[in-house]
Amino acid sequence: MIIFTSDIDWATEEVTAEMLGIFEQYNTKCTLFVTHPSKVLQNCNRDLFEIALHPNFNPILDNNNPQNKTQDSILDELLGWYPEAKGVRSHCMTQSTPMLSKFAQKGLLYDANHFLPYQKIQAFKLWNGMWRIPYNWEDDIHYLYEKSFEETGIELNENDLFVFDFHPIHVFLNTDCEQTYINAKPFYQNTEELKKHKNTTKTGARDMLISMLKITKEKKYANDNLLGYLTQNFL
Numbered sequence: 535m536i537i538f539t540s541d542i543d544w545a546t547e548e549v550t551a552e553m554l555g556i557f558e559q560y561n562t563k564c565t566l567f568v569t570h571p572s573k574v575l576q577n578c579n580r581d582l583f584e585i586a587l588h589p590n591f592n593p594i595l596d597n598n599n600p601q602n603k604t605q606d607s608i609l610d611e612l613l614g615w616y617p618e619a620k621g622v623r624s625h626c627m628t629q630s631t632p633m634l635s636k637f638a639q640k641g642l643l644y645d646a647n648h649f650l651p652y653q654k655i656q657a658f659k660l661w662n663g664m665w666r667i668p669y670n671w672e673d674d675i676h677y678l679y680e681k682s683f684e685e686t687g688i689e690l691n692e693n694d695l696f697v698f699d700f701h702p703i704h705v706f707l708n709t710d711c712e713q714t715y716i717n718a719k720p721f722y723q724n725t726e727e728l729k730k731h732k733n734t735t736k737t738g739a740r741d742m743l744i745s746m747l748k749i750t751k752e753k754k755y756a757n758d759n760l761l762g763y764l765t766q767n768f769l
């Protein structure tokens with residue numbers, strides 16, 4: 535089973551739309567962990583895209599919290615924008631035992647915070663009734679390992695579970711290494727400026743996404759979003 539996920543991370547509408555367009559082109563499902571209100575996300579094709587939450591708890595942890603946000607207010611705000619969400623992966627993978635209890639109280643069914651890069655993964659049930667679905671590949675961690683985007687670093691097969699995590703910004707920039715992102719980051723909210731900072735010389739995250747989508751189709755690997763996978767197998 536090949537599952538694609540994406541942490542939206544406040545990408546601009548244009549940057550988000552471009553990534554969704556790639557999934558549309560290959561008619562492939564993806565779970566979107568969303569961070570903010572967005573017309574593109576609110577109107578996206580629900581046959582392909584599942585909306586899940588990507589709460590940012592960093593203001594609380596960093597003691598930089600002028601709006602006095604709490605775990606509850608952060609989750610409630612996101613759920614107010616996207617009441618359909620059943621899954622959660624925190625920005626920066628923030629998690630704790632009380633936080634997981636909070637996720638369950640809010641009616642969320644699964645947590646996707648557990649990252650095991652390039653490892654074998656399987657879903658398992660948590661003590662609070664939620665399911666945890668780990669993931670085993672992420673674009674920005676791939677470049678932090680200084681790995682090339684020519685290869686994912688994991689051998690796909692039809693029996694195991696593979697959960698990929700792409701960020702719209704890295705698909706847009708076709709990020710090939712950390713420096714490409716560092717150069718572009720000051721223009722994060724300015725799509726026109728970002729265009730000037732795209733990697734155009736080396737194989738990058740966008741190339742890898744497209745090749746993964748092609749392989750999934752060609753080899754007829756099973757594909758679903760996380761909620762679909764959970765519902766089919768465990769609920």
Ligand SMILES: [Zn+2]
Nearest residue numbers: 541543625626
């Ligand atoms: Zn994030």
